[in-house]
Amino acid sequence: MEHDVMFAAYKSYNERDLEALLPLMCEDVNWANPLTGDRIRGREEMRRIWELQWTSLSVQTEPIRIYEELDGKTVVVVREILHEAGGRLLMDQEMEHVFTWRDGRVARMDFRHIAPKAAETIDIAASGE
Numbered sequence: 001m002e003h004d005v006m007f008a009a010y011k012s013y014n015e016r017d018l019e020a021l022l023p024l025m026c027e028d029v030n031w032a033n034p035l036t037g038d039r040i041r042g043r044e045e046m047r048r049i050w051e052l053q054w055t056s057l058s059v060q061t062e063p064i065r066i067y068e069e070l071d072g073k074t075v076v077v078v079r080e081i082l083h084e085a086g087g088r089l090l091m092d093q094e095m096e097h098v099f100t101w102r103d104g105r106v107a108r109m110d111f112r113h114i115a116p117k118a119a120e121t122i123d124i125a126a127s128g129e
Contacts (some may be wrong), residue, residue, distance in 0.1 A: 002074050002101055003066055009106070010063050010076075016054055018047055030108045057090075058083040064094065074099040077114070 005024050012021035022043045025031075031040040033049065040049050053059070062079045069075060075096050082091040093114075100108040 002099070002104070005104070005106070006066060006074060006076055006099070007063065010061055010078075014060055014062075016050075018050065022047060025106045026102055029106055032110050034111050056085050058085070058087075069098075072101070074101070075112075 009021060009024050012018075012024070025043055025046065028042055029040075029046060031046060033040050035053070040046055060081045062081075064077045064079055066074065066076045075098050077094060077096055079094050080091060081089075083089055095114055096112040098110045098112055099106050
């Protein structure tokens, strides 16, 4: 069921449909704010932050894959593409969104950055260093 909720949430987010998105979260949702580094608490604060964000930024979040961790959290690997209002690309990267659930709704969301893939690897043992 959580996977269905996740795909509905990303679809609603990308369509800027807060009326469909916010009910997928607990009333007291605890959400990481990547722009400020603090936490957003509650649906109404989420509404306020996203409405403000969408006036100055264009964000598209594309889910790539989804998996469950042993502790029950759901991880969605996403591609986030962020443009400023004038169209200049600010970010295009993959990251992980980590969701904690309560009663079938999102209770908490955290971000995890994915380390960039190395263009070249060096076998230290073989190089004698």
